[in-house]
Amino acid sequence: MTVYNKNKSELVELKNKKNIIDMDIIKHKQKDSYVIYSPIDGIISSVMYKNGQYVDIHKPLLKIAPCNSDLVAELFIPIKKSGFLNKDNKIIIRYDAYPYERFGSYKATVKEISQSIMMDNEEEKPILIGEPYYKIIAKLDKQYVMIYGKEKKLQHGMTISAVIVGQKKKIWQWVLDPLYSYYGTLFL
Numbered sequence: 001m002t003v004y005n006k007n008k009s010e011l012v013e014l015k016n017k018k019n020i021i022d023m024d025i026i027k028h029k030q031k032d033s034y035v036i037y038s039p040i041d042g043i044i045s046s047v048m049y050k051n052g053q054y055v056d057i058h059k060p061l062l063k064i065a066p067c068n069s070d071l072v073a074e075l076f077i078p079i080k081k082s083g084f085l086n087k088d089n090k091i092i093i094r095y096d097a098y099p100y101e102r103f104g105s106y107k108a109t110v111k112e113i114s115q116s117i118m119m120d121n122e123e124e125k126p127i128l129i130g131e132p133y134y135k136i137i138a139k140l141d142k143q144y145v146m147i148y149g150k151e152k153k154l155q156h157g158m159t160i161s162a163v164i165v166g167q168k169k170k171i172w173q174w175v176l177d178p179l180y181s182y183y184g185t186l187f188l
Contacts, residue, residue, distance in 0.1 A: 042066045045156045048124060060124065065156045070143055073108050075136040075162050076129050079117060087113060090165040091138050097158055098145050106145070110164070112137040126159055138162075 042064040049055055073093060077085060091108040094100040117132040144151040169177075 036061070038064055040064060040066050043156075046124075063124075071140060071154050071156060072111070073138040073140055073160060073162065074125070075138060075160075075164075076118075076125065076127070076133045077136055077164070078129060079132050079134070082134050084166045085110070085113060085134065085136070085164065087111065092163040092165065093138075093140070094161045094163075095145055095154075095158055096160060098147065103145055103147060107141040108138040108162070109141070110136055111139045126157070 045063045045065040047062045048060055055061065073091070075091070087110055089110040091110060093106045093108050095103070095106070114135040118135055119132060120128050120130065123135075140154070144153050146152075
């Protein structure tokens, strides 16, 4: 029986040592990891890095779409096409996933325009513009698309094409515009 008790006590001692080593491993793993808490409740919509990649401190780790919030359209307008761009301009939206010839166009309104120009390398986005641009945030009139008579909720990250509605003029104003621009400079 003494051999049994001796072996049993050695087994208990070895289990205790194993538990201590397991705890040390957990502590060392915790030193190499970080926990980041989001200031908002939401759903992770995209992760910018893969496991093992080095992180650039100037780029976001991930994107979080807030829960129960309306989607907005992000538009990237090249400088050369931004001449008459104003807050509250109306926009016609066409969702790339749903051909507008079949499923129609939708409306939105410009709510924010970036104060300065931006470049492709300044933020993550699904497309490259290739030239300086302004970033626009537009409020969508509807949070869904009509698909064969049924509402289909829009998803975060969908790509769009957009037409910004500029000035509304009568036909005679379009015809006389060149004259106004020429003669208007004579009277200034």
